[in-house]
Amino acid sequence: MTKYTCVLIEEDRMVASLMKFRLKRLQFEVLHINNANRQTLASIKADVAVVGLHANSVTNLETLKEVRVAIGDNTPLVTLISNYRQRLVIEHNNVQVEAFLLRPVNLTEFENTIVQIVNSKAPSNKLLS
């Protein structure tokens, strides 16, 4: 069975745990990273990366840019945002993001987005949703 790797950068342990639970059902190996150990990111070869941004943080854009550099241009990046304005800021700064999901995250929508992204990246190894 095909196994995919997802890197999950999310500070909220409960949200991260729920996402991990849902992705594991879809043959994903989920590596949960928090902001403190973000430097390990470059050594991981992931099929998709998920980054959770928070409403009150002033370092969101820097975090996202740092993650994009660490994972490279070929790994799709899914970003969890707290409001629509965050998306506009990210787009204006030309950070390559494959999908945005608004908090509170609907887990079914989350699953579908990840599956769609992984399938479009590796169509020969299609993952069933």
Place this chain on the structure above:
Amino acid sequence: MMSRINLFSVKKEQNTKKADISKLVNECLGDKEYLNEIVVLLNDNIEEFYDTTEVCIKAKDRFSISRGAHKIKNGLEMVQAHVLLHYVDLIQKECQHLDTFWKIQDILKKFKIEYKLVQDSLLDQINELDD
């Protein structure tokens, strides 16, 4: 003889639950073991919030108290603990004012009492789920 209905004696069916896991059950696809794990995580977060708030009250750091309160909101929303969410809102409102640390302490005391009831309610609801 005409019978009378005492309208004051007609009670509405009230939702007396301190928390409601139905939303979370859907998210966890009914996995009981996993639900217990989520409750453990919630407990950890709340304990962390208690510690942070106690320290920050002593240090008179209202911004950190507000930040700590914000962090637990999502978890409380997941279990639909509305009374606790109300207390969190009150704490955050008090953090906007100077020298209201005694009020925050008072709300925190009420929060702790309510959280014990919420914990019991959560465990009861998980136990009631069919295996």
